Amino acid sequence: MTNSLFTRRQVLQLTGGAAAVGLAGCTGNQSGDDSGSEPTTSAESGHSEEEGGHSEGVGEPTDTAEVTMITEGEDYHFEPHVVRVTVGGTVTWTNENGSHSTTAYHPDNDQPQLVPDGAASWNSGILSEQGMTFEHTFETEGVYHYYCTPHESLGMIGSIIVGDPNPDEQVALEEPPADKSDQVREKLKELNTTISEALGDSH
Secondary structure, three states: OOHHHHHHHHHHHHHHHHHHHHOOOOOOOOOOOOOOOOOEEOOOOOOOHHHOOOHHHOOOOEEEEEEEEEEEOOEEEEEOOEEEEEEEEEEEEEEOOOOEOOEEOOHHHOOOOOOOOOOOOOEOOOEOOOOEEEEEEEOOOEEEEEEOOOOHHHOOEEEEEEOOOOHHHOHHHOOOOOOOOHHHHHHHHHHHHHHHHHHHOOO
C-alpha cells in the first residue's frame, strides 16, 4: 500500500462522521441473491490497512479478500478496485459509508455477462448501514466484473480475479458492452488493463 493511500484512509477515518451527515443515500433497493450469501451487520469493518490498497498491488491469489465500499464527496468506489482470490476463495465487501451494492455483471441481474461461463451470480441488494458486510465464494476460475447498482453510471465498478485464468479466454476482458455509457466503458477498460497486466506476469 502506498503512503498516499494510507493517508487517504486516515483522512477518511477522521472525516467520515462529518461527511456522512451531508451525504444522501440512495433510495432504490434491489434484493435477491442467487448465491445464498447474506448481508450482515458488523461492529468492525473487517478490513485492515494492509489489504486496503488500490488495484496496482494485485498479487498472487489468496483464500480471502476484503473490499471496502466508500463514498467520498461525489466519489463512489470500491477499494481496492481489483482483488484476487483462489478458486473457492471468498470476497467480503464492507460498507464504510453511503448506500451501495455489490452486483455481478450477469444475465441473472439483467446485465451483460462479464463473468466466466457457468459462474454463479450475486447481488447484495443495497447496503445502507455502516459496517454492513456481504460475502460471496467464487467456485469458477476467471475474471469477474461487478458494480454498485446506484452508482454504476458514476464509475463504481470493481473486479475479481479468481485463480490463474488465461486472459485470452475471459469474456470480461473483451471490448466493454456497446450499450453502456462512455464512463462505464472507460472504467471497464481501466480495470481490464490492470487485470491484463496482473495476469501477464503469470502467463
